Amino acid sequence: MKEPKQLSVSAIENGTVIDHIPAKNLFKVIQILGLDRFDNQITFGTNLESKKLGKKAIIKIAGKFFEDADINRIALVAPDAKLNIIRDYEVVEKKVVEVPDFITGIAKCMNPKCITNYEQVKTMFRVVSKKNVALKCHYCEKITTQENLQII
Amino acid sequence: MKNRSLVSIDDFSTEEIIQTLDLAGEFEKKPVQKLLDGKVIATLFFEPSTRTRLSFESAINRLGGKIVGFADSSTSSVSKGETLHDTIKMVSSYSDLIVMRHPVEGSARYASEIASVPVINAGDGANQHPTQTMLDLFSIRKTQGTLDNLNIFMVGDLKYGRTVHSLMMAMSRWNTTFNFIAPEELKMPDEFKLYLENLGLKYYEHTDFTDIISKADIIYMTRVQKERFSDPIEYEKVKNVYVLRNSMLKNTKPSMRILHPLPRVNEINPDVDSNPKAYYFEQALNGVFTRQAILCKLMGIK
Numbered sequence: 001m002k003e004p005k006q007l008s009v010s011a012i013e014n015g016t017v018i019d020h021i022p023a024k025n026l027f028k029v030i031q032i033l034g035l036d037r038f039d040n041q042i043t044f045g046t047n048l049e050s051k052k053l054g055k056k057a058i059i060k061i062a063g064k065f066f067e068d069a070d071i072n073r074i075a076l077v078a079p080d081a082k083l084n085i086i087r088d089y090e091v092v093e094k095k096v097v098e099v100p101d102f103i104t105g106i107a108k109c110m111n112p113k114c115i116t117n118y119e120q121v122k123t124m125f126r127v128v129s130k131k132n133v134a135l136k137c138h139y140c141e142k143i144t145t146q147e148n149l150q151i152i
Numbered sequence: 153m154k155n156r157s158l159v160s161i162d163d164f165s166t167e168e169i170i171q172t173l174d175l176a177g178e179f180e181k182k183p184v185q186k187l188l189d190g191k192v193i194a195t196l197f198f199e200p201s202t203r204t205r206l207s208f209e210s211a212i213n214r215l216g217g218k219i220v221g222f223a224d225s226s227t228s229s230v231s232k233g234e235t236l237h238d239t240i241k242m243v244s245s246y247s248d249l250i251v252m253r254h255p256v257e258g259s260a261r262y263a264s265e266i267a268s269v270p271v272i273n274a275g276d277g278a279n280q281h282p283t284q285t286m287l288d289l290f291s292i293r294k295t296q297g298t299l300d301n302l303n304i305f306m307v308g309d310l311k312y313g314r315t316v317h318s319l320m321m322a323m324s325r326w327n328t329t330f331n332f333i334a335p336e337e338l339k340m341p342d343e344f345k346l347y348l349e350n351l352g353l354k355y356y357e358h359t360d361f362t363d364i365i366s367k368a369d370i371i372y373m374t375r376v377q378k379e380r381f382s383d384p385i386e387y388e389k390v391k392n393v394y395v396l397r398n399s400m401l402k403n404t405k406p407s408m409r410i411l412h413p414l415p416r417v418n419e420i421n422p423d424v425d426s427n428p429k430a431y432y433f434e435q436a437l438n439g440v441f442t443r444q445a446i447l448c449k450l451m452g453i454k
């Protein structure tokens with residue numbers, strides 16, 4: 001019998017499912033993880049109903065297992081994201097993302113007078129608050145808060 | 153400290169600060185020592201700052217070093233559109249150490265990461281100016297005999313004044329009590345007060361500049377700058393409130409000294425100048441000794 005078509009979309013044999021991404025930040029997550037340059041089979045769903053987030057997005061990446069340090073980079077835009085690690089169609093592990101202590105090259109420093117906004121300098125921040133994310137710029141030492149956070 | 157940069161005063165440990173102050177004391181006793189003989193120091197002033205530049209150049213000359221550089225970016229390759237990255241790369245192959253002042257915040261940290269030689273930050277916009285802090289610490293220790301357990305009054309623009317922020321952070325290492333005197337518009341920002349609270353240090357805020365200064369060991373005056381006020385009437389109201397006059401010093405401690413990063417406008421009345429408690433001109437001279445000490449420390453000479 002032919003496999004039902006939706007199976008290739010709804011389940012993966014091996015890989016990672018990233019769930020509970022705020023729908024509006026799906027493309028930021030794709031960008032941060034560099035999924036647009038992956039050769040793996042990837043499926044996205046967005047504007048899905050979520051009690052917690054209103055509208056959520058989900059990403060399924062076949063054949064890909066992330067290092068914690070890599071996946072934590074999405075914490076700025078998807079702080080509630082949950083990861084399901086799939087092996088042989090089974091969820092073998094669940095993970096949550098954690099805001100890392102240092103953030104390199106993802107966020108923009110909100111200080112217009114900062115060197116990172118003048119020259120091609122990779123931004124670098126120390127995370128001074130994880131709950132209401134606050135980032136202290138390694139260069140100008142000014143704080144960028146969640147409300148002012150822009151992803152490069 | 154050899155081959156390290158000084159971008160922010162926090163780059164130095166307490167022990168390293170004390171070592172630097174001790175060395176500055178040696179230069180005070182014997183200012184001319186040819187320790188930088190044969191060395192080339194670059195002084196890159198991307199924005200003009202006559203006072204800081206002359207202080208550094210005087211320090212370098214007394215150490216027998218040679219100076220290359222510019223006093224204004226309009227006379228350098230920057231005016232041709234060269235990036236800071238390329239200027240620093242080029243200059244670090246011409247010199248043994250770079251002193252730089254730049255209007256962009258974080259530029260000194262960035263330069264220190266590009267340069268193959270040590271970088272001394274002589275001011276990066278509103279961010280850091282560690283050699284000013286070091287000379288303030290030197291002046292405080294010299295006049296009070298210690299840095300421990302002092303009562304420091306900071307007066308004027310405490311919101312935007314980078315010198316008071318750096319000095320406050322640095323002095324917090326020595327169990328200092330702080331008194332902040334500022335108009336409502338120019339109060340010490342919360343983040344700095346929180347910093348002191350976390351360390352368990354005492355601080356008091358005042359809007360009136362009155363008799364409370366009798367408790368002070370140090371009064372650190374700053375300029376209230378007109379351009380910080382959105383409403384010119386507000387500026388006119390406060391500009392004459394935070395003026396230190398000789399008559400106000402009557403009940404202050406005999407050991408108390410008045411500091412000011414200079415230039416002053418009207419916040420210290422000239423009638424204070426002849427009072428032995430006025431220390432701001434000696435403070436400026438101390439800048440040469442502390443810069444000599446910092447140069448030698450980072451070059452690994454002393």
